[in-house]
Amino acid sequence: xxxxxxxxxxxxxxxxxxxxxxxxxxxxxxxxxxxxxxxxxxxxxxxxxxxxxxxxxxxxxxxxxxxxxxxxxxxxxxxxxxxxxxxxxxxxxxxxxxxxxxxxxxxxxxxxxxxxxxxxxxxxxxxxxxxxxxxxxxxxxxxxxxxxxxxxxxxxxxxxxxxxxxxxxxxxxxxxxxxxxxxxxxxxxxxxxxxxxxxxxxxxxxxxxxxxxxxxxxxxxxxxxxxxxxxxxxxxxxxxxxxxxxxxxxxxxxxxxxxxxxxxxxxxxxxxxxxxxxxxxxxxxxxxxxxxxxxxxxxxxxxxxxxxxxxxxxxxxxxxxxxxxxxxxxxxxxxxxxxxxxxxxxxxxxxxxxxxxxxxxxxxxxxxxxxxxxxxxxxxxxxxxxxxxxxxxxxxxxxxxxxxxxxxxxxxxxxxxxxxxxxxxxxxxxxxxxxxxxxxxxxxxxxxxxxxxxxxxxxxxxxxxxxxxxxxxxxxxxxxxxxxxxxxxxxxxxxxxxxxxxxxxxxxxxxxxxxxxxxxxxxxxxxxxxxxxxxxxxxxxxxxxxxxxxxxxxxxxxxxxxxxxxxxxxxxxxxxxxxxxxxxxxxxxxxxxxxxxxxxxxxxxxxxxxxxxxxxxxxxxxxxxxxxxxxxxxxxxxxxxxxxxxxxxxxxxxxxxxxxxxxxxxxxxxxxxxxxxxxxxxxxxxxxxxxxxxxxxxxxxxxxxxxxxxxxx
Amino acid sequence: xxxxxxxxxxxxxxxxxxxxxxxxxxxxxxxxxxxxxxxxxxxxxxxxxxxxxxxxxxxxxxxxxxxxxxxxxxxxxxxxxxxxxxxxxxxxxxxxxxxxxxxxxxxxxxxxxxxxxxxxxxxxxxxxxxxxxxxxxxxxxxxxxxxxxxxxxxxx
Numbered sequence: 042x043x044x045x046x047x048x049x050x051x052x053x054x055x056x057x058x059x060x061x062x063x064x065x066x067x068x069x070x071x072x073x074x075x076x077x078x079x080x081x082x083x084x085x086x087x088x089x090x091x092x093x094x095x096x097x098x099x100x101x102x103x104x105x106x107x108x109x110x111x112x113x114x115x116x117x118x119x120x121x122x123x124x125x126x127x128x129x130x131x132x133x134x135x136x137x138x139x140x141x142x143x144x145x146x147x148x149x150x151x152x153x154x155x156x157x158x159x160x161x162x163x164x165x166x167x168x169x170x171x172x173x174x175x176x177x178x179x180x181x182x183x184x185x186x187x188x189x190x191x192x193x194x195x196x197x198x199x200x201x202x203x204x205x206x207x208x209x210x211x212x213x214x215x216x217x218x219x220x221x222x223x224x225x226x227x228x229x230x231x232x233x234x235x236x237x238x239x240x241x242x243x244x245x246x247x248x249x250x251x252x253x254x255x256x257x258x259x260x261x262x263x264x265x266x267x268x269x270x271x272x273x274x275x276x277x278x279x280x281x282x283x284x285x286x287x288x289x290x291x292x293x294x295x296x297x298x299x300x301x302x303x304x305x306x307x308x309x310x311x312x313x314x315x316x317x318x319x320x321x322x323x324x325x326x327x328x329x330x331x332x333x334x335x336x337x338x339x340x341x342x343x344x345x346x347x348x349x350x351x352x353x354x355x356x357x358x359x360x361x362x363x364x365x366x367x368x369x370x371x372x373x374x375x376x377x378x379x380x381x382x383x384x385x386x387x388x389x390x391x392x393x394x395x396x397x398x399x400x401x402x403x404x405x406x407x408x409x410x411x412x413x414x415x416x417x418x419x420x421x422x423x424x425x426x427x428x429x430x431x432x433x434x435x436x437x438x439x440x441x442x443x444x445x446x447x448x449x450x451x452x453x454x455x456x457x458x459x460x461x462x463x464x465x466x467x468x469x470x471x472x473x474x475x476x477x478x479x480x481x482x483x484x485x486x487x488x489x490x491x492x493x494x495x496x497x498x499x500x501x502x503x504x505x506x507x508x509x510x511x512x513x514x515x516x517x518x519x520x521x522x523x524x525x526x527x528x529x530x531x532x533x534x535x536x537x538x539x540x541x542x543x544x545x546x547x548x549x550x551x552x553x554x555x556x557x558x559x560x561x562x563x564x565x566x567x568x569x570x571x572x573x574x575x576x577x578x579x580x581x582x583x584x585x586x587x588x589x590x591x592x593x594x595x596x597x598x599x600x601x602x603x604x605x606x607x608x609x610x611x612x613x614x615x616x617x618x619x620x621x622x623x624x625x626x627x628x629x630x631x632x633x634x635x636x637x638x639x640x641x642x643x644x645x646x647x648x649x650x651x652x653x654x655x656x657x658x659x660x661x662x663x664x665x666x667x668x669x670x671x672x673x674x675x676x677x678x679x680x681x682x683x684x685x686x687x688x689x690x691x692x693x694x695x696x697x698x699x700x701x702x703x704x705x706x707x708x709x710x711x712x713x714x715x716x717x718x719x720x721x722x723x724x725x726x727x728x729x730x731x732x733x734x735x736x737x738x739x740x741x742x743x744x745x746x747x748x749x750x751x752x753x754x
Numbered sequence: 755x756x757x758x759x760x761x762x763x764x765x766x767x768x769x770x771x772x773x774x775x776x777x778x779x780x781x782x783x784x785x786x787x788x789x790x791x792x793x794x795x796x797x798x799x800x801x802x803x804x805x806x807x808x809x810x811x812x813x814x815x816x817x818x819x820x821x822x823x824x825x826x827x828x829x830x831x832x833x834x835x836x837x838x839x840x841x842x843x844x845x846x847x848x849x850x851x852x853x854x855x856x857x858x859x860x861x862x863x864x865x866x867x868x869x870x871x872x873x874x875x876x877x878x879x880x881x882x883x884x885x886x887x888x889x890x891x892x893x894x895x896x897x898x899x900x901x902x903x904x905x906x907x908x909x910x
Contacts, residue, residue, distance in 0.1 A: 077854025077891055205850060212855030213843040213862060215790020215830035222789035255755060255773075274784055275776040353794050353802060353890045354856045402792075403854035403891045435795040653850045657893065661853055664892025687799040687888060695881040698894040 046126035052110035053184035072112025079654035091132030093156035114375035118715025194709035234267035240295030264494030268420035316527035321506035335455035354402030355433035356409030360417035372401025385480035411478035415487035445542030446472035450553035470530035473502035474511025504531035515547035520576035544718035551722020588643035593623035607730025609723030618719035626731035633747030637699035662720035668693035764832030790830035801887035811867035830859035845904035853891030
């Protein structure tokens with residue numbers, strides 16, 4: 042008997058996870074959601090494997106407050122470790138129950154039974170019975186025990202083998218229904234009038250002409266919150282445009298100076314924590330004393346600006362009030378958390394709210410989805426019995442999504458004469474990464490709720506101290522270093538709202554660590570890879586680094602003018618997937634433009650469930666990080682955000698995307714390790730290191746725009 | 755205020771009454787139930803709303819529906835169905851070229867336009883043809899492979 046995986050231990054009832062449908066199919070319930078990361082496919086494969094049925098028979102139901110386990114948020118690269126591990130064990134236990142019943146029915150010993158696609162037979166032929174004949178439509182009515190061992194990975198037929206994602210046909214034919222595509226009888230369309238700046242309040246609004254626009258059903262006004270509901274979508278948009286024309290706002294200079302963010306961050310009040318073993322505590326933040334054995338010491342400062350999730354589709358939600366109960370269809374990352382937050386913000390009981398996850402455009406963390414859910418809920422309360430489909434416009438998403446926070450990381454280290462690091466100091470400073478839609482006492486995490494007349498004040502961020510939480514995620518290098526001082530500086534205020542953007546603090550911390558490793562190696566006259574290996578004991582870490590180095594040809598690279606190769610490595614949260622990234626870049630000295638030509642990714646995510654899905658996540662992480670690193674920065678003046686569309690917030694486009702090669706190291710039987718956030722930090726550093734290799738210039742401030750490259754030259 | 759239009763969509767003449775400034779995208783999605791084309795920006799900057807207009811991939815999020823009268827419109831739904839995938843859709847499936855999928859219908863439409871004009875495009879030509887299409891999941895490499903695969907299949 043082994044301990045149950047954590048999600049299953051919290052929700053051990055098998056019926057929460059698995060239903061043998063009345064005929065021919067099995068439905069698996071996960072408390073996680075499909076964000077485009079391929080969750081459905083991975084869960085389906087695990088269930089199909091352990092239950093011995095074909096993938097085609099598996100249905101996967103994602104998070105819904107009415108059924109399935111409560112697995113909180115789909116975040117932190119936890120889905121496979123939480124839901125995947127739980128589903129593996131739950132499916133193994135369900136199969137054991139089914140086989141026990143089959144043994145009775147077939148008058149045979151369980152050990153003599155074989156299962157082929159849900160049909161149980163006695164080895165050597167003869168009688169047979171299907172899962173559905175035995176148990177179709179029935180409930181297990183019992184809890185997982187941990188007494189049934191899951192399958193030996195050596196017997197896998199589905200897990201780790203090539204097979205397609207289960208939802209591709211819908212995606213390529215346009216038949217997948219996103220929240221934005223929902224249709225219900227009697228539905229209405231809504232838009233919300235957001236202020237022009239984060240610090241603005243509504244001064245006046247003459248909405249009479251707007252009420253006269255054909256099709257307008259209601260204008261919902263509550264302080265600075267204004268929503269409009271219309272029979273048709275174009276009418277709602279027309280009404281919104283008219284509202285934007287007539288609204289007068291009181292605006293204020295509430296934003297930091299965009300061109301001096303590092304100074305601003307350094308000057309803001311901050312709470313500092315010593316990070317030990319990945320946890321932020323109250324240990325001394327004093328500088329380490331110099332080491333007399335040091336041959337040299339270096340310091341460097343690395344920065345990132347505010348950056349966006351920048352989902353391709355603006356956020357949306359459908360909401361329906363009926364008989365005092367609210368149903369919300371949302372592309373949220375957490376149906377249960379936002380149910381609690383909606384209940385608190387709307388002053389109703391959680392039991393009166395149902396939240397159903399429906400696919401949306403990829404979110405990459407906490408984007409506008411939850412705020413749209415609140416907006417829809419509040420607006421729809423004015424038009425009970427009619428479903429309201431609320432959509433944000435493009436500028437709503439760009440201006441009002443919570444950004445990834447700007448950060449400053451100062452690193453210092455000393456190295457002895459043999460080229461070994463003696464001490465390492467890492468100060469990482471930023472606004473919060475964690476301000477999700479949760480109930481916050483008398484405060485709210487929803488933009489819309491804070492805009493109401495008697496609204497709740499917006500939540501005040503609190504420093505998270507848990508293992509590799511936001512700012513100090515991956516602040517602690519995986520390298521073996523005798524003395525280390527890791528300090529997290531939590532800047533309290535958030536003039537620009539910030540929250541979880543894919544990989545959180547790991548992006549800037551790994552960028553800093555892996556850039557600095559190259560800087561130290563150069564100062565020590567060592568090869569960057571050899572220098573890393575000298576400080577890296579974990580054999581799995583060494584293996585991914587070696588794989589990326591070998592495939593990229595790093596050791597034998599030729600130094601054509603303006604061309605270079607750089608390496609970056611990390612293990613996400615020092616306990617999830619390992620990723621090494623090698624970037625080949627070409628830098629045009631005249632224009633300052635960086636062209637990414639080829640990227641090699643090597644990763645170890647434990648037991649591989651879906652090789653193509655795993656590669657897709659890693660490759661997406663590389664490309665997104667490359668876009669952040671060379672192009673992206675939220676633009677603003679002291680009053681308004683000015684990045685309101687794709688021209689004022691450019692992201693990587695097809696002509697700029699590198700060739701990708703991905704090497705996956707399978708570890709049969711090892712725990713699944715989340716991979717969706719593993720490559721971002723290593724990619725940023727690998728780009729910086731490639732630029733240094735190409736032109737001898739060290740870039741420490743993201744994004745590496747042509748202007749910055751020219752200035753550095 | 756409203757006017758009656760006849761639009762030719764996926765081989766069928768369809769009549770609709772809408773205000774003349776209604777973007778084609780809303781008519782396709784809300785009047786005809788063709789929700790494959792997506793609203794991404796409303797600014798013709800991202801490609802998520804593209805459909806084929808007389809064979810040319812065009813954004814639909816701004817241009818009013820009446821400007822498409824007399825044109826032949828093909829949406830992603832008209833290109834192929836789950837039961838009968840178009841070769842481009844089949845290639846996207848074969849390459850598993852999607853993550854969230856929100857941009858993919860626009861990508862397929864963009865590829866259809868390109869391959870009709872240029873059955874054997876170079877890598878650079880594919881990249882240029884799709885340059886307007888944004889993908890935030892970072893699926894670009896697979897999409898490029900899918901378009902190359904589709905080109906090969908369609909030349910056979």
